[in-house]
Amino acid sequence: MSHPTTPRRRSRVRLLLGAMCATALAISGTVLAAPHAAQAEADRTLTSNTTGTHNGYYFSFWKDSGNASMTLRADGRYSSSWDRSTNNWVGGKGWATGTRRTISYSGTYNPGNNNTYLALYGWTRNPLIEYYVVENFGNYNPSSGAQRLGSVTTDGGTYDILRSQRVNAPCIDGDRCTFYQYWSVRQQKRSSGTITTANHFDAWARVGLNLGSHYYQIMATEGYQSQGSSDITVWEGGGGNPTTPPPSGNCTAVLSAGQQWGDRFNLNVAVSGTNNWVVTLNLNGGQSIQNSWNASVSGTTGSVTARPNGNGNNFGVTIMANGNWTWPTVTCRTG
Secondary structure (H helix, E strand, O other), rough: OOOOOOOOOOOOOOOOOOOOOOOEEEOOOOOOOOOOOOOOOOEEOOOOOEEEEOOOEEEEEOOOOOOOOEEOOOOOEEEEEEEEOOOOOEEEEOOOOOOOOEEEEEEEEOOOOOOOEEEEEEEEHHHHOEEEEEEEEEOOOOOOOOOOEEEEEEEOOOEEEEEEEEEEEEEEEEEEEEEEEEEEEOOOOOOOEEHHHHHHHHHHOOOOOOOOOOEEEEEOOOEEEOOOOEEEEEEEOOOOOOOOOOOOOOOOOEEHHHHHEOOEEEEEEEOOOOEEEEEEEEOOOOOOOEEOOEEEEEEOOOOOEEEEEOOEEEEEEEEEEEOOOOOOOEEEEOO
Protein backbone atom coordinates (compact mmCIF):
# COMPACT_ATOMS: atom_id res chain seq x y z
CA MET A 1 0.00 0.00 0.00
CA SER A 2 0.94 3.64 -0.07
CA HIS A 3 1.54 3.71 3.68
CA PRO A 4 5.18 4.73 4.00
CA THR A 5 6.09 2.14 6.64
CA THR A 6 3.51 -0.63 6.42
CA PRO A 7 5.02 -4.08 5.66
CA ARG A 8 3.28 -6.19 3.01
CA ARG A 9 1.71 -9.58 3.64
CA ARG A 10 2.75 -12.45 1.42
CA SER A 11 0.49 -13.37 -1.51
CA ARG A 12 -2.78 -13.37 0.40
CA VAL A 13 -4.74 -10.45 1.63
CA ARG A 14 -3.32 -6.99 2.13
CA LEU A 15 -5.50 -4.13 3.04
CA LEU A 16 -4.56 -0.64 4.10
CA LEU A 17 -6.23 -0.54 4.95
CA GLY A 18 -25.09 0.39 4.59
CA ALA A 19 -45.24 10.62 5.93
CA MET A 20 -44.48 11.45 9.53
CA CYS A 21 -46.14 9.33 12.14
CA ALA A 22 -47.06 11.06 15.38
CA THR A 23 -47.14 7.77 17.24
CA ALA A 24 -43.87 6.87 18.91
CA LEU A 25 -42.07 3.92 17.30
CA ALA A 26 -40.23 1.47 19.56
CA ILE A 27 -38.01 -1.10 17.88
CA SER A 28 -35.39 -3.23 19.55
CA GLY A 29 -32.57 -5.15 17.87
CA THR A 30 -33.82 -8.41 16.38
CA VAL A 31 -32.49 -11.33 14.39
CA LEU A 32 -34.26 -11.90 11.09
CA ALA A 33 -34.24 -14.94 8.85
CA ALA A 34 -31.02 -15.25 6.88
CA PRO A 35 -31.16 -16.24 3.21
CA HIS A 36 -27.83 -18.08 3.32
CA ALA A 37 -28.34 -20.28 6.36
CA ALA A 38 -29.07 -23.82 5.18
CA GLN A 39 -27.23 -25.18 8.22
CA ALA A 40 -25.60 -22.61 10.44
CA GLU A 41 -21.98 -23.16 11.43
CA ALA A 42 -20.90 -22.41 14.98
CA ASP A 43 -18.93 -19.27 15.79
CA ARG A 44 -15.24 -19.70 15.08
CA THR A 45 -12.42 -17.55 16.46
CA LEU A 46 -9.28 -17.11 14.35
CA THR A 47 -5.89 -16.13 15.72
CA SER A 48 -3.63 -17.46 12.94
CA ASN A 49 -3.52 -16.81 9.21
CA THR A 50 -6.17 -18.64 7.19
CA THR A 51 -8.82 -18.31 4.50
CA GLY A 52 -11.94 -20.33 3.77
CA THR A 53 -15.71 -20.20 3.93
CA HIS A 54 -18.06 -19.86 6.89
CA ASN A 55 -21.85 -19.78 6.84
CA GLY A 56 -21.84 -19.22 3.09
CA TYR A 57 -19.28 -16.40 3.01
CA TYR A 58 -15.62 -16.33 2.05
CA PHE A 59 -13.29 -15.08 4.79
CA SER A 60 -9.66 -14.14 5.16
CA PHE A 61 -7.62 -13.46 8.30
CA TRP A 62 -3.99 -12.35 8.32
CA LYS A 63 -1.61 -10.88 10.91
CA ASP A 64 2.13 -10.62 11.24
CA SER A 65 2.32 -10.59 15.06
CA GLY A 66 0.54 -9.84 18.30
CA ASN A 67 -2.92 -10.21 19.81
CA ALA A 68 -5.31 -9.79 16.91
CA SER A 69 -8.31 -12.09 16.58
CA MET A 70 -11.43 -12.36 14.44
CA THR A 71 -14.58 -14.31 15.32
CA LEU A 72 -16.71 -15.62 12.46
CA ARG A 73 -20.38 -15.42 13.38
CA ALA A 74 -23.76 -15.98 11.75
CA ASP A 75 -23.95 -15.45 7.98
CA GLY A 76 -21.86 -12.42 6.94
CA ARG A 77 -21.08 -11.23 10.45
CA TYR A 78 -17.63 -11.10 12.00
CA SER A 79 -16.17 -9.32 15.02
CA SER A 80 -12.56 -8.40 15.63
CA SER A 81 -10.25 -6.89 18.22
CA TRP A 82 -6.57 -6.12 18.37
CA ASP A 83 -4.10 -4.30 20.61
CA ARG A 84 -0.80 -2.51 20.14
CA SER A 85 1.18 -5.74 20.34
CA THR A 86 -0.07 -6.34 16.78
CA ASN A 87 2.11 -4.76 14.12
CA ASN A 88 -0.38 -5.32 11.30
CA TRP A 89 -3.53 -7.39 10.75
CA VAL A 90 -6.47 -7.55 8.35
CA GLY A 91 -9.57 -9.72 8.10
CA GLY A 92 -13.13 -9.81 6.90
CA LYS A 93 -15.94 -11.65 5.15
CA GLY A 94 -17.22 -11.43 1.59
CA TRP A 95 -17.04 -13.46 -1.60
CA ALA A 96 -14.41 -15.67 -3.21
CA THR A 97 -15.05 -13.99 -6.58
CA GLY A 98 -15.66 -10.27 -6.90
CA THR A 99 -18.19 -8.79 -9.27
CA ARG A 100 -20.36 -5.70 -9.85
CA ARG A 101 -22.58 -6.61 -6.90
CA THR A 102 -24.30 -4.18 -4.59
CA ILE A 103 -22.97 -4.75 -1.08
CA SER A 104 -24.45 -3.60 2.20
CA TYR A 105 -22.82 -3.66 5.60
CA SER A 106 -23.73 -2.61 9.11
CA GLY A 107 -22.24 -2.68 12.57
CA THR A 108 -19.73 -0.92 14.76
CA TYR A 109 -16.18 0.12 13.96
CA ASN A 110 -13.98 1.73 16.61
CA PRO A 111 -10.92 3.39 15.06
CA GLY A 112 -10.43 6.19 17.59
CA ASN A 113 -7.41 8.16 16.42
CA ASN A 114 -5.61 4.97 15.49
CA ASN A 115 -4.17 3.78 12.22
CA THR A 116 -6.98 1.50 11.06
CA TYR A 117 -9.33 1.13 8.08
CA LEU A 118 -12.75 -0.22 7.10
CA ALA A 119 -13.02 -0.91 3.37
CA LEU A 120 -14.31 -3.10 0.60
CA TYR A 121 -11.18 -4.77 -0.76
CA GLY A 122 -10.42 -6.95 -3.74
CA TRP A 123 -8.03 -8.07 -6.50
CA THR A 124 -8.18 -8.69 -10.24
CA ARG A 125 -5.80 -10.38 -12.64
CA ASN A 126 -4.94 -9.42 -16.24
CA PRO A 127 -4.34 -6.69 -15.29
CA LEU A 128 -3.19 -7.33 -11.74
CA ILE A 129 -5.03 -4.71 -9.69
CA GLU A 130 -5.52 -4.23 -5.96
CA TYR A 131 -8.61 -2.10 -5.27
CA TYR A 132 -10.26 -0.42 -2.31
CA VAL A 133 -13.51 1.34 -1.52
CA VAL A 134 -12.61 2.96 1.80
CA GLU A 135 -15.61 3.74 4.00
CA ASN A 136 -13.92 4.76 7.24
CA PHE A 137 -10.45 5.17 8.73
CA GLY A 138 -8.70 6.57 11.76
CA ASN A 139 -6.09 9.32 11.74
CA TYR A 140 -4.32 8.19 8.56
CA ASN A 141 -5.86 8.23 5.08
CA PRO A 142 -4.58 5.05 3.40
CA SER A 143 -4.51 6.72 -0.03
CA SER A 144 -2.11 9.44 1.10
CA GLY A 145 0.51 9.93 -1.59
CA ALA A 146 -1.68 8.48 -4.35
CA GLN A 147 -2.51 10.34 -7.57
CA ARG A 148 -5.97 11.94 -7.43
CA LEU A 149 -7.87 11.49 -10.70
CA GLY A 150 -11.37 12.70 -9.87
CA SER A 151 -14.35 11.84 -7.73
CA VAL A 152 -17.63 9.93 -7.82
CA THR A 153 -20.84 10.62 -5.89
CA THR A 154 -22.79 7.49 -5.03
CA ASP A 155 -24.65 5.90 -2.13
CA GLY A 156 -25.16 9.21 -0.37
CA GLY A 157 -21.55 10.38 -0.38
CA THR A 158 -18.61 11.58 -2.46
CA TYR A 159 -15.49 9.48 -2.95
CA ASP A 160 -12.08 10.65 -4.12
CA ILE A 161 -10.69 8.50 -6.95
CA LEU A 162 -6.96 7.84 -6.78
CA ARG A 163 -4.30 5.55 -8.17
CA SER A 164 -0.96 4.42 -6.77
CA GLN A 165 1.61 1.84 -7.83
CA ARG A 166 3.52 -0.88 -6.04
CA VAL A 167 6.85 -2.07 -7.47
CA ASN A 168 8.46 -5.41 -6.56
CA ALA A 169 5.92 -5.90 -3.78
CA PRO A 170 4.09 -9.03 -2.57
CA CYS A 171 0.76 -9.71 -4.24
CA ILE A 172 -1.69 -12.59 -4.75
CA ASP A 173 0.68 -14.12 -7.35
CA GLY A 174 4.06 -13.85 -5.69
CA ASP A 175 6.49 -11.83 -3.60
CA ARG A 176 7.81 -9.44 -6.25
CA CYS A 177 4.94 -7.94 -8.23
CA THR A 178 4.42 -4.60 -9.90
CA PHE A 179 0.81 -3.49 -9.99
CA TYR A 180 -1.54 -0.55 -9.61
CA GLN A 181 -3.85 0.14 -6.70
CA TYR A 182 -7.23 1.76 -7.38
CA TRP A 183 -8.90 3.78 -4.64
CA SER A 184 -12.30 5.24 -3.85
CA VAL A 185 -12.03 7.03 -0.48
CA ARG A 186 -15.26 8.30 1.04
CA GLN A 187 -15.13 11.91 2.19
CA GLN A 188 -17.95 11.42 4.70
CA LYS A 189 -16.82 8.55 6.93
CA ARG A 190 -19.38 5.92 7.91
CA SER A 191 -19.56 2.44 9.44
CA SER A 192 -22.82 1.21 7.90
CA GLY A 193 -24.30 1.61 4.44
CA THR A 194 -24.52 0.32 0.89
CA ILE A 195 -21.73 0.18 -1.69
CA THR A 196 -22.80 0.03 -5.33
CA THR A 197 -19.57 -1.44 -6.66
CA ALA A 198 -20.59 -0.96 -10.31
CA ASN A 199 -20.62 2.81 -9.78
CA HIS A 200 -17.03 2.72 -8.56
CA PHE A 201 -15.86 0.37 -11.30
CA ASP A 202 -17.50 2.57 -13.96
CA ALA A 203 -16.08 5.77 -12.45
CA TRP A 204 -12.62 4.22 -12.43
CA ALA A 205 -13.00 3.17 -16.07
CA ARG A 206 -13.96 6.73 -17.06
CA VAL A 207 -10.54 7.95 -15.86
CA GLY A 208 -8.68 5.03 -17.44
CA LEU A 209 -8.56 2.65 -14.48
CA ASN A 210 -9.63 -0.69 -15.92
CA LEU A 211 -10.05 -3.92 -13.98
CA GLY A 212 -9.33 -7.50 -15.02
CA SER A 213 -10.73 -10.89 -14.02
CA HIS A 214 -11.92 -10.79 -10.43
CA TYR A 215 -10.47 -12.71 -7.51
CA TYR A 216 -11.92 -12.23 -3.99
CA GLN A 217 -13.96 -9.28 -2.65
CA ILE A 218 -14.36 -8.78 1.12
CA MET A 219 -15.54 -6.17 3.60
CA ALA A 220 -12.46 -5.92 5.77
CA THR A 221 -11.14 -4.33 8.95
CA GLU A 222 -7.44 -3.56 9.20
CA GLY A 223 -5.22 -2.29 12.00
CA TYR A 224 -1.58 -1.18 11.90
CA GLN A 225 0.40 -0.49 15.09
CA SER A 226 -2.85 0.44 16.79
CA GLN A 227 -5.70 -0.91 18.87
CA GLY A 228 -9.40 -1.16 18.14
CA SER A 229 -12.38 -3.38 17.44
CA SER A 230 -15.17 -3.95 14.96
CA ASP A 231 -18.41 -5.90 14.65
CA ILE A 232 -19.47 -5.91 11.00
CA THR A 233 -22.15 -7.78 9.05
CA VAL A 234 -21.95 -7.83 5.25
CA TRP A 235 -24.52 -9.06 2.75
CA GLU A 236 -25.36 -8.74 -0.92
CA GLY A 237 -28.02 -6.24 -1.98
CA GLY A 238 -29.28 -2.95 -0.62
CA GLY A 239 -31.81 -2.22 2.07
CA GLY A 240 -32.24 -3.75 5.49
CA ASN A 241 -29.80 -6.09 7.11
CA PRO A 242 -31.01 -9.71 6.91
CA THR A 243 -28.86 -10.73 9.86
CA THR A 244 -28.73 -7.89 12.36
CA PRO A 245 -26.27 -8.70 15.16
CA PRO A 246 -28.29 -9.70 18.19
CA PRO A 247 -28.35 -7.32 21.12
CA SER A 248 -26.43 -8.39 24.20
CA GLY A 249 -28.90 -6.57 26.43
CA ASN A 250 -32.41 -5.14 26.46
CA CYS A 251 -31.76 -2.05 24.33
CA THR A 252 -34.76 -0.13 23.02
CA ALA A 253 -34.91 3.10 21.01
CA VAL A 254 -38.15 5.11 20.87
CA LEU A 255 -38.77 7.79 18.23
CA SER A 256 -41.06 10.72 18.88
CA ALA A 257 -41.90 13.79 16.84
CA GLY A 258 -40.16 17.10 17.32
CA GLN A 259 -40.53 20.42 15.57
CA GLN A 260 -41.29 20.47 11.84
CA TRP A 261 -40.54 23.08 9.16
CA GLY A 262 -41.24 23.32 5.46
CA ASP A 263 -38.08 21.43 4.46
CA ARG A 264 -36.99 19.46 7.55
CA PHE A 265 -38.15 17.89 10.78
CA ASN A 266 -36.79 16.94 14.19
CA LEU A 267 -36.99 13.50 15.78
CA ASN A 268 -36.31 12.75 19.42
CA VAL A 269 -34.78 9.39 20.33
CA ALA A 270 -35.08 7.91 23.82
CA VAL A 271 -32.85 4.91 24.61
CA SER A 272 -33.55 2.53 27.48
CA GLY A 273 -32.14 -0.74 28.82
CA THR A 274 -28.45 0.20 28.71
CA ASN A 275 -26.09 3.15 28.96
CA ASN A 276 -23.75 1.65 26.37
CA TRP A 277 -25.81 1.71 23.18
CA VAL A 278 -25.51 1.92 19.42
CA VAL A 279 -28.60 3.24 17.64
CA THR A 280 -28.88 2.91 13.86
CA LEU A 281 -31.25 5.17 11.93
CA ASN A 282 -31.94 3.98 8.38
CA LEU A 283 -32.86 7.14 6.49
CA ASN A 284 -35.17 7.04 3.49
CA GLY A 285 -34.33 8.13 -0.03
CA GLY A 286 -33.33 11.79 -0.37
CA GLN A 287 -33.10 12.38 3.37
CA SER A 288 -29.99 13.57 5.18
CA ILE A 289 -28.97 14.55 8.70
CA GLN A 290 -28.59 18.31 9.08
CA ASN A 291 -27.94 18.46 12.80
CA SER A 292 -27.81 16.29 15.92
CA TRP A 293 -27.52 16.82 19.67
CA ASN A 294 -26.68 14.84 22.84
CA ALA A 295 -25.06 11.95 20.93
CA SER A 296 -22.09 11.19 18.73
CA VAL A 297 -23.60 10.67 15.27
CA SER A 298 -21.69 9.14 12.34
CA GLY A 299 -22.88 9.55 8.76
CA THR A 300 -25.40 11.86 7.14
CA THR A 301 -27.34 9.63 4.70
CA GLY A 302 -28.35 5.98 4.44
CA SER A 303 -27.58 4.13 7.70
CA VAL A 304 -26.59 6.63 10.38
CA THR A 305 -25.24 5.47 13.76
CA ALA A 306 -25.43 7.25 17.10
CA ARG A 307 -23.50 6.51 20.30
CA PRO A 308 -23.43 8.09 23.78
CA ASN A 309 -21.32 11.22 24.17
CA GLY A 310 -21.80 11.78 27.89
CA ASN A 311 -25.12 13.62 27.64
CA GLY A 312 -27.40 10.79 28.70
CA ASN A 313 -29.68 8.44 26.81
CA ASN A 314 -31.92 10.92 24.99
CA PHE A 315 -30.79 12.58 21.79
CA GLY A 316 -32.23 14.18 18.69
CA VAL A 317 -31.63 14.74 15.00
CA THR A 318 -32.77 17.20 12.35
CA ILE A 319 -33.56 15.47 9.06
CA MET A 320 -33.69 17.30 5.73
CA ALA A 321 -36.74 15.74 4.08
CA ASN A 322 -36.07 16.51 0.40
CA GLY A 323 -39.73 15.66 -0.20
CA ASN A 324 -39.64 12.43 1.84
CA TRP A 325 -41.39 12.82 5.21
CA THR A 326 -41.38 9.14 6.20
CA TRP A 327 -39.63 8.49 9.49
CA PRO A 328 -36.49 6.36 9.37
CA THR A 329 -36.49 2.87 10.83
CA VAL A 330 -34.47 2.50 14.02
CA THR A 331 -32.63 -0.36 15.74
CA CYS A 332 -30.76 -0.42 19.02
CA ARG A 333 -28.15 -2.73 20.46
CA THR A 334 -25.58 -2.61 23.21
CA GLY A 335 -22.21 -1.25 22.23
